[in-house]
Amino acid sequence: MSSQMKDLEFGWFVPTRGDTLDYNEPQQRAPSADMFERVIVAAENNGFEYILLPVNASCWDAWMSSAFLIAKTKSIKTLIAARPSYINPVLLAKMIATFDQMSKGRICINLIAGQNEMENVAEGVNLPKDDRYAAMQEEVEICKALWAAGANNKISYEGKHYQINQAHIGAPIFQDPHPKFYLGGGSEEASELSAKHSDVHLFWGDTVERISENMIDIRKRAAKYGRENKIGFGMRLQIICRETEAEAWEVAEGLIRNVTDAFKEEVRVMYGNSVANQRVRQLHAEYGKKMGKHMWTGLTQARPGAGIVIVGTPEQCADTLQDYIEIGCHSFCLSGYYHDEEAERFGKWVRPILEDRNKGRMKPL
Numbered sequence: 001m002s003s004q005m006k007d008l009e010f011g012w013f014v015p016t017r018g019d020t021l022d023y024n025e026p027q028q029r030a031p032s033a034d035m036f037e038r039v040i041v042a043a044e045n046n047g048f049e050y051i052l053l054p055v056n057a058s059c060w061d062a063w064m065s066s067a068f069l070i071a072k073t074k075s076i077k078t079l080i081a082a083r084p085s086y087i088n089p090v091l092l093a094k095m096i097a098t099f100d101q102m103s104k105g106r107i108c109i110n111l112i113a114g115q116n117e118m119e120n121v122a123e124g125v126n127l128p129k130d131d132r133y134a135a136m137q138e139e140v141e142i143c144k145a146l147w148a149a150g151a152n153n154k155i156s157y158e159g160k161h162y163q164i165n166q167a168h169i170g171a172p173i174f175q176d177p178h179p180k181f182y183l184g185g186g187s188e189e190a191s192e193l194s195a196k197h198s199d200v201h202l203f204w205g206d207t208v209e210r211i212s213e214n215m216i217d218i219r220k221r222a223a224k225y226g227r228e229n230k231i232g233f234g235m236r237l238q239i240i241c242r243e244t245e246a247e248a249w250e251v252a253e254g255l256i257r258n259v260t261d262a263f264k265e266e267v268r269v270m271y272g273n274s275v276a277n278q279r280v281r282q283l284h285a286e287y288g289k290k291m292g293k294h295m296w297t298g299l300t301q302a303r304p305g306a307g308i309v310i311v312g313t314p315e316q317c318a319d320t321l322q323d324y325i326e327i328g329c330h331s332f333c334l335s336g337y338y339h340d341e342e343a344e345r346f347g348k349w350v351r352p353i354l355e356d357r358n359k360g361r362m363k364p365l
Helices: 033-045 062-070 089-103 117-122 129-149 188-197 208-223 245-256 261-270 275-287 314-326 339-357
Strands: 009-013 050-052 077-082 107-111 155-158 163-167 181-183 200-204 232-241 290-292 309-312 331-335
Touching (some): 062 077, 089 129, 089 163, 200 331, 232 245, 232 339, 245 309
Parallel strands (some): 181 200, 232 331
């Protein structure tokens, strides 16, 4: 099935650093097990199929949080980051397989090479960017080989970063052939790794024209591996939906109104080596705060990562998402403020519009 005709899927986000309506006070709602549970339950009840957990140093651990949250829900999957050199690949394959078995297939893997060079060094990951991507590719290859071999069959692997000699894992993988891999990134290395191994490449917010061009490029790369019709595409976006446009914009501006210039500069410096972060900041420089009627770049000044925001009424938010659906995006990983309340607004207001416009492509609630 080509990416243009894949079923639509929607993911949400658990803010394990804390939740806020003001980035100058990032923990208006402090991180807690109760808060995380409220968010994921709201997401599941409103039709979201997976939940993304962040892995920044200031966030609670994604693996432990995911295990807790899976037990509190019935169907939603967790999208957990695998970062190069953090976990031995044999152990990583076993962890994923065990989670996959115990949750009956409710895990996906998010491939992240690391946006923040200072954080990588602080945590003992001293590989330069090129080597991080190379190590991550080896880790994915080892995981896939172990899962394909079965629970007790042994494999060996000889790479630059890992040498495995007759390794095996006890737990077989549950999903066939394995959990889905997602990857978001704007560099050449990210595009190439995604073309070879990802099931979904998640773009950060950009113009429809630019996303369309990037999809063509990655699909051409995937053709080298016979995967041009296997890889899918999606968007990692923020969303602020309110009953009136004026109310939505007031909430959006409130997120950064009190953020200091010193904090904005800190964000710029800490994440300056990330190509994807460079691109969202470039969009802010080129377009100002609005890169379209309902696409806001202002949050990129205070939030690293996927900081492009859809802002508007339910109809306006649905229109903006539909633009990306029309070019072949099928997966949308979203977040909003506060996260439990925004998930409910999306499910109540935006999802029904998209379901009506894309009949047969969305799972019913």
